[in-house]
Amino acid sequence: MRVFYAVATLPFLLFFFASSALAVVEEYTPPPMTEGMYPCNNCHASMEVNRKKRELKEEHTDIKLHHAETMRWCLDCHDARNRDKLRLFNGELIKFTESYRLCGECHGPQYRDWRAGIHGKRTGYFTGSGKRTYFLCAHCHDPHEPKLKPLKPEPPPHRPKENHDAKSKP
Amino acid sequence: MRNRNHRRYTRREFLRNLSLTAVAGASLPILSSCSKEESEDFLQNHFREMTPEEKKRVIAKLEERYLQKYGRKFQISTQEAVPDTFWAYGLELSRCIGCRRCVYACVKENNHSRHDPQLQWIRVLRLKRGNLINLENSEHYYNPDLVPEKGFIYLPVQCQQCQEPPCVKVCPVHATWQEPDGIVVVDYNWCIGCRYCIAACPYKGRVFNWAEPNIPKEEINPSVHYLGNRPRMKCAVEKCTFCIQRVRQGRYPACVEACPTGTRKFGNLLDLNSEMRYIIDRKRVFRLKEDLGTEPKFYYFFEA
Amino acid sequence: MEKFRETLNETWHFYRRTLTLVAKGSKLYYAWCFSLLAIIVVGFLFYLKQHDVGLIATNMNDQVSWGLYIANFTYLVGTAAAAVLLVIPSYVYHFKPIKEIVVLGELFAASSIVMAILFVMVDLGRLDRFWHMIPFIGLMNFPQSLLAWDVLALNGYLFLNLLIPIYLLVKFYYRKEPNWKFILPFILLSIPMAVAIHTVTAFLYNGLPARPFWNASILAPRFLASAFCSGPAIIIIIFQIIRKVSTSKIEIEDEALFKISELIAYAMFLNLFLLSAEIFKEYYSQTVHIASFKYLFEGLHGHKQLVPWIWAAMTMNVTAFIIFLIPQTRKRITTLNLGCLLIIIGVWIEKGPGFVIPGFVPDPLGEIVQYLPNLLELMVSFGIWATGLLIFTLLMKVAIPIETGKFTHTQYEKEVIVSRPY
Numbered sequence: 001m002r003v004f005y006a007v008a009t010l011p012f013l014l015f016f017f018a019s020s021a022l023a024v025v026e027e028y029t030p031p032p033m034t035e036g037m038y039p040c041n042n043c044h045a046s047m048e049v050n051r052k053k054r055e056l057k058e059e060h061t062d063i064k065l066h067h068a069e070t071m072r073w074c075l076d077c078h079d080a081r082n083r084d085k086l087r088l089f090n091g092e093l094i095k096f097t098e099s100y101r102l103c104g105e106c107h108g109p110q111y112r113d114w115r116a117g118i119h120g121k122r123t124g125y126f127t128g129s130g131k132r133t134y135f136l137c138a139h140c141h142d143p144h145e146p147k148l149k150p151l152k153p154e155p156p157p158h159r160p161k162e163n164h165d166a167k168s169k170p
Numbered sequence: 171m172r173n174r175n176h177r178r179y180t181r182r183e184f185l186r187n188l189s190l191t192a193v194a195g196a197s198l199p200i201l202s203s204c205s206k207e208e209s210e211d212f213l214q215n216h217f218r219e220m221t222p223e224e225k226k227r228v229i230a231k232l233e234e235r236y237l238q239k240y241g242r243k244f245q246i247s248t249q250e251a252v253p254d255t256f257w258a259y260g261l262e263l264s265r266c267i268g269c270r271r272c273v274y275a276c277v278k279e280n281n282h283s284r285h286d287p288q289l290q291w292i293r294v295l296r297l298k299r300g301n302l303i304n305l306e307n308s309e310h311y312y313n314p315d316l317v318p319e320k321g322f323i324y325l326p327v328q329c330q331q332c333q334e335p336p337c338v339k340v341c342p343v344h345a346t347w348q349e350p351d352g353i354v355v356v357d358y359n360w361c362i363g364c365r366y367c368i369a370a371c372p373y374k375g376r377v378f379n380w381a382e383p384n385i386p387k388e389e390i391n392p393s394v395h396y397l398g399n400r401p402r403m404k405c406a407v408e409k410c411t412f413c414i415q416r417v418r419q420g421r422y423p424a425c426v427e428a429c430p431t432g433t434r435k436f437g438n439l440l441d442l443n444s445e446m447r448y449i450i451d452r453k454r455v456f457r458l459k460e461d462l463g464t465e466p467k468f469y470y471f472f473e474a
Numbered sequence: 475m476e477k478f479r480e481t482l483n484e485t486w487h488f489y490r491r492t493l494t495l496v497a498k499g500s501k502l503y504y505a506w507c508f509s510l511l512a513i514i515v516v517g518f519l520f521y522l523k524q525h526d527v528g529l530i531a532t533n534m535n536d537q538v539s540w541g542l543y544i545a546n547f548t549y550l551v552g553t554a555a556a557a558v559l560l561v562i563p564s565y566v567y568h569f570k571p572i573k574e575i576v577v578l579g580e581l582f583a584a585s586s587i588v589m590a591i592l593f594v595m596v597d598l599g600r601l602d603r604f605w606h607m608i609p610f611i612g613l614m615n616f617p618q619s620l621l622a623w624d625v626l627a628l629n630g631y632l633f634l635n636l637l638i639p640i641y642l643l644v645k646f647y648y649r650k651e652p653n654w655k656f657i658l659p660f661i662l663l664s665i666p667m668a669v670a671i672h673t674v675t676a677f678l679y680n681g682l683p684a685r686p687f688w689n690a691s692i693l694a695p696r697f698l699a700s701a702f703c704s705g706p707a708i709i710i711i712i713f714q715i716i717r718k719v720s721t722s723k724i725e726i727e728d729e730a731l732f733k734i735s736e737l738i739a740y741a742m743f744l745n746l747f748l749l750s751a752e753i754f755k756e757y758y759s760q761t762v763h764i765a766s767f768k769y770l771f772e773g774l775h776g777h778k779q780l781v782p783w784i785w786a787a788m789t790m791n792v793t794a795f796i797i798f799l800i801p802q803t804r805k806r807i808t809t810l811n812l813g814c815l816l817i818i819i820g821v822w823i824e825k826g827p828g829f830v831i832p833g834f835v836p837d838p839l840g841e842i843v844q845y846l847p848n849l850l851e852l853m854v855s856f857g858i859w860a861t862g863l864l865i866f867t868l869l870m871k872v873a874i875p876i877e878t879g880k881f882t883h884t885q886y887e888k889e890v891i892v893s894r895p896y
Contacts, residue, residue, distance in 0.1 A: 109473075116445065116448045117435070117445040117448070118260075118262075118435060118445055118448055118449060118453075119432065120432045121426075121427075121429065121432040122422065123422055123426070123427040124421065124422065124427075125419070125420045125421050125422075126420060126421070126422055126436070126437070126444075126445075127420040127438075127441075128419070128420040130419070130420055130421065135432075140430075140431075140432070148267075148430075148431060150267070150316035150317060150318060151267065151269045151271075151316065151317060151430065152269075152315060152316060152317075153268060153269045153270050153312070153313065153314065153316075153317045154269065154270035154271060154273060154274050155270075155313065156270075156310065156311040156312065156313050157273075157288060157290050157293065157310065157311070158285070158288045159311065
């Protein structure tokens with residue numbers, strides 16, 4: 001699920017800048033999520049809104065919430081009436097392409113650092129007119145399970161004596 | 171009388187012939203074991219003393235040579251430092267998980283020898299939590315199934331591009347120097363291989379090509395800089411150059427782009443809006459072995 | 475023009491006669507020279523392999539980047555400096571027994587320096603780029619780089635130690651009085667030069683903040699103290715051999731040897747005292763920097779390769795010191811020779827591998843990599859030692875007959891006078 005999310009938000013990550021200042025987000029098409037998933041209102045527009053905090057048994061069973069799950073649940077972030085939008089604290093509805101605003105409401109320091117380019121990653125050109133790529137929160141962190149997964153490390157360097165014995169590539 | 175003269179003559183002749191043969195015999199193998207490249211490069215000037223025409227000639231010669239050796243057309247840049255730039259690096263220690271993706275991205279980008287010898291410019295140390303400064307307790311060869319491991323932190327180290335570089339001070343032939351944009355570079359064709367700089371570096375930033383490098387042809391990176399990632403030769407010293415071929419064009423270094431957790435940061439200290447200025451202004455930065463007075467430009471920091 | 479041609483003729487004549495001198499000798503001489511030549515050839519062949527493949531043919535690596543070659547270099551610069559212990563008694567104090575052998579001592583210093591330079595040359599990764607280090611032709615980093623200073627100091631000292639003895643010997647060959655106004659300044663210059671070469675070599679290591687084992691102010695005094703032990707010890711042994719095998723009756727008095735050994739006693743005391751000072755500082759303050767000392771004397775995290783070597787060296791040094799301290803053992807030839815052998819080996823261990831290797835263990839990032847020279851390094855090292863010995867032998871083969879008066883210009887050949895112009 002996380003992979004889809006990451007790949008899906010990729011088209012929205014490409015911004016072209018002449019300077020290093022953060023620019024306005026342009027309009028992009030909504031993210032295609034799992035086949036047949038978006039737009040969410042296809043199903044939810046006709047469904048009754050159930051605001052009771054519960055574990056979902058019929059749909060979205062593959063989503064395990066590990067993100068302040070004792071304090072919040074789905075409808076604290078996803079707007080109850082319009083599932084194609086996310087919901088800020090003050091009730092404002094935002095698009096998925098602006099999801100960082102929602103993350104920043106709780107994660108202030110990371111949000112400020114991300115805007116300056118310290119948190120997260122940027123690749124490409126940091127100056128001049130070359131292509132630069134920013135990564136949104138959701139690109140690295142699955143919003144439902146944001147903690148980064150452990151990775152398999154690349155091999156350690158050859159030990160010094162191996163320099164003389166190893167005939168094969170690492 | 172004649173007999174004595176004759177004897178002396180023979181012995182002297184013998185000695186003379188022997189010594190001449192010895193000298194010829196000694197020099198021939200040495201001369202013949204000098205490869206064609208070595209004899210071509212023998213009289214090449216120091217990079218900083220080359221005229222622009224000389225530089226062009228050297229670049230052309232290198233392009234020809236790399237084309238023959240690796241079958242790829244190389245773009246060898248000699249781009250000078252961009253004015254008003256002073257590069258610095260930032261590394262957020264709270265985020266490094268020790269996955270070594272940076273090490274191998276660097277290897278690919280900078281055309282390192284892969285084996286016999288294996289050269290890597292970045293080394294990731296694993297330290298037990300509670301311990302940071304005494305690197306004697308570090309582990310270099312950790313190889314668990316998954317990183318990060320509980321109870322450990324990871325510290326990547328590479329050339330710190332010191333402002334007072336001890337390596338530049340000790341090089342007997344000026345083969346290494348600091349460029350105006352702060353990067354310490356090596357003219358690989360000028361280095362005599364004495365390895366004094368390796369002894370002088372407090373960070374193990376410099377490594378040595380103990381033999382002719384082995385770079386697989388299919389993994390070669392043909393966009394190179396003369397002072398940076400062009401394929402090197404045996405018995406010359408090399409080190410991280412902050413990806414000089416990238417940063418002078420305004421691109422992030424390869425290790426910055428490779429890191430999956432966004433640990434690595436890079437920027438121009440003279441640009442008030444750069445990421446590095448932000449970090450130094452707001453985060454608690456420190457540098458390794460600051461007490462040695464080397465003034466490194468590699469800033470480590472922890473989250474807030 | 476006439477004078478020039480005449481000088482040229484004379485020089486050629488002299489050269490031909492020295493060749494004859496060198497070519498003729500006893501069976502022992504031939505055996506010695508040919509075995510040395512054999513070792514040299516073997517060493518050279520191994521060096522060719524290293525030149526071809528690169529330094530990967532040695533056991534050095536990024537962590538321990540200097541090994542047996544630089545260890546030998548350090549030791550040999552020290553032994554070369556020891557000639558000063560002969561020069562000072564002869565020319566400053568006019569101590570007659572040593573005055574007779576000082577020229578030979580200076581030639582020994584010259585051979586030692588040649589060996590040291592050869593060791594640096596084989597250690598260089600790119601010998602073909604050697605010209606980069608020549609001032610004005612290349613780009614020498616003077617005065618910042620201590621290696622540049624070392625190149626100048628070593629070559630200058632070699633020049634002095636060839637000029638002075640050759641000048642004096644040639645003058646004596648022609649039965650002419652040396653022009654002391656010309657040569658004495660050079661002789662007196664060689665005294666501070668001897669101290670300088672070894673101080674510069676010490677500073678080479680000393681000036682590296684990255685290596686706390688070397689970054690100690692005590693390094694230069696320790697180097698000089700150990701140099702003044704090892705060099706004269708070699709000289710004592712060599713002169714006894716010369717006294718025995720030389721066909722010319724060269725007078726090397728026991729008095730000279732005993733005086734030199736007395737100087738060794740003082741130098742060894744200084745060496746041991748400075749070593750104890752270092753050990754106290756490290757073991758009492760117990761900072762992180764004790765790591766290299768621990769590696770050397772106790773073993774570090776289970777790595778103990780050098781421990782038996784250094785303790786052997788310590789035992790040898792202390793024993794030798796006692797031998798040299800007590801006049802009875804110092805003045806008896808057998809114990810004197812034993813002491814000399816102990817010092818030669820002990821100081822070699824302490825100043826060669828026991829100094830260079832712990833500087834790299836642990837390396838700046840805390841890694842411990844142990845180093846042991848491989849066959850190639852050993853063979854090349856033997857080859858260079860053999861080269862130095864051969865050069866010294868050939869020089870002695872010419873110098874001693876000149877000194878004793880047996881080899882003089884043809885017009886003086888009839889007289890077999892052992893008189894000296896000084």
